[in-house]
Amino acid sequence: MKVFTVCGITQSGKTTTIENIIRELKKRRYSVGSVKEIHFEAFAIDEKGSNTDRHRRAGSELVTARGYYETDVLFPTRISIEEILRFYHQDYVVLEGVTDSNVPKIITAHTIEEIEERLDGRVFAISGRIVNEIQEYKGIPVISTIDEVTKLVDLIEEKVYEKLPEFPKECCGACGYDCIELGIKILKGEAKREDCIISQEAIELLIDDKTIPMVPFVQNILYNAVTAVVKELEGYKKGHKITVKIGEK
Amino acid sequence: MKVFTVCGITQSGKTTTIENIIRELKKRRYSVGSVKEIHFEAFAIDEKGSNTDRHRRAGSELVTARGYYETDVLFPTRISIEEILRFYHQDYVVLEGVTDSNVPKIITAHTIEEIEERLDGRVFAISGRIVNEIQEYKGIPVISTIDEVTKLVDLIEEKVYEKLPEFPKECCGACGYDCIELGIKILKGEAKREDCIISQEAIELLIDDKTIPMVPFVQNILYNAVTAVVKELEGYKKGHKITVKIGEK
Structure with missing residues (x-):
């Protein structure tokens, strides 16, 4: 499963970028899933006073709502991306606003400052409103998903690799790096996904x-x-x- | 994991019964989860136009919303109770309105007719608004969860067994019955949960x-x-x- 994240502040074009990427990936016949990080403390998907909300308030530790056309499993805690990904078996999973996962990253931004705040070795593309101003930044391509979504998805196909594990170097390091370093080396073309011995x-x-x-x-x-x-x-x-x-x- | 269902028409007292049962089970230090069957075709937990809804409309096949205090995994299909239960590891799971699972059943009702419509060998208790009218029906105790919740939860502790599989007789039948028949025999005291050889x-x-x-x-x-x-x-x-x-x- 190939996983990448799209990060940027509110109104930088994150969701629009992701919509366009998902549509293009689907056009190319991939199966796609997604995870949205919600940076809003009071967020609750369930309606106050609904039957499922009443279950939860009575003490139910895991509540599922099963409708005719959907099944919603509502965990009452923030769970790790690794755990969340166990529910997925799509070709690609797009993370929106997730910063704590060892995956390649697309930044969406209005300004250079916003790029700088999020820039690290895992960034392989930049998109969002800044596309009207620059075409590349420090060697990283800046691509519009409105006019050039095929170019961005070509790059996703080229760059995004099968999800790496998340071990600290003390736990493994068999490839010579920790998992984050290996991810960066793969993006740079200095290592291969197969160097991760855990996945062999x-x-x-x-x-x-x-x-x-x-x-x-x-x-x-x-x-x-x-x-x-x-x-x-x-x-x-x-x-x-x-x-x-x-x-x- | 012990699983049972509470069934009855709208306004028969299902959710109230379940709230009281969950609170009492928690008081007895059990961990409890629950599943709510939603008999309303247009049900959608997600808000139209939310970012996660936009993911789904763009083609994302599995969408998760992760907030500060909850993680909501939104499957875009109705999935089986067996599959749903794989997310659970509580002592008890209470199903509300679920009729397609091989588990002991509590009926909530206003009237004898409503009981009759739902009566089968898996029913071990009756509750809901009818408690004001009768104390038992065809040998099955009728128990209020307002005044007598401890009595109902005593019965749950006595009757509800580790979830049985759901195989048709052609696939197994090693205990001499199909899984539904074995469930009924266990409730009647004519068989034991250990008779299910799959668990041995x-x-x-x-x-x-x-x-x-x-x-x-x-x-x-x-x-x-x-x-x-x-x-x-x-x-x-x-x-x-x-x-x-x-x-x-």
Whole structure:
């Protein structure tokens, strides 16, 4: 799943940019999901006094509203982007206003100052109202999604990679960097997405909780044996974690 | 996870009954979640023209709104109760107005006719406005949640069992019944929750750490597929615990 974020202050053209990107991605036959960060403390999607609101006030810790054409799962806490992404299995997920996820970034801005406030190694494009004033900034292309959305989505196709993990260097660092550094290197063309060893087909076998080393050949046999069965079952999602336990619950 | 449903027509006292039940369950230190079935075709939780609504209209197939204190995952389709319950890990989940799930049922009603319309072997209590008129109906206790909520929640503790699967008899039937029949037998005291062999088997499959129920036939296929490979490996011990993890180290 490829994930990127669009960041910028209110009225900088974030939502319009995202609408245009989503439409163009869909035109190219990708499946697309999105997450909107709401920077408004009093935000509540549910109506006061609705039945679901009454459930919550009575103490229900997770409330779902199921209608004829939608199902809304209302978590009563702010949950992490990593957790949120577990609900997704689209080709692309666009984050709006999300700043705490290790993903490539598009800035929308009116002014150079607004760009500067958000600029880091993860920015690969600039859009929003500033497109009327400059064509590039410090080597980063400035692209209108009104006239040039195909150009921006070409760049998304070129730059945005399969979501990287979010480990600090102490936890992994097997590629030589932490996950944020690796992301920046990939955007610069100085590393490849495949350098992340965690994403290389990971199968692990434990007997009595001890890891049994397997040569790649055996790994493949076991991997194929398990996924051949599991992928036929309801609840299976490609790329998601599978665990099979035998002999103990 | 113990799951039950409260069913009855509008204004029969469903939401009030559920609020009182949730409060009493919480008082008893249980964690509680809930699902509300919305029988109103035009229902849409999101406001027209909101940023998330604009995402959806542009083509986003799954939209999440993350605020300071809540995270709302808005699926643009009606999803099954089984799928919805995968988001839950509370002690009890109360369903409001859900009729398509294999769980014990409380009816709320004004009249005997309303009870009759909803009566089946899964009903273990009656509540709602009818409590002013009768104390029991065909052997089923009629209990007010205003004066006697502790009595109703005692009954919930006694009667409601760990959620059963939803397989038709052709797929399993290993206990001698289909899942609906077994549920009815358990409520009548003629069978036990442990009679469901799916909960006993020594093979467990998890996707993203959530258990995926498998009928015995599929359990056997997966068991054989895994052990066929694993038993050839050095380190294998018959009868010892085997764990296979795919997609994450």
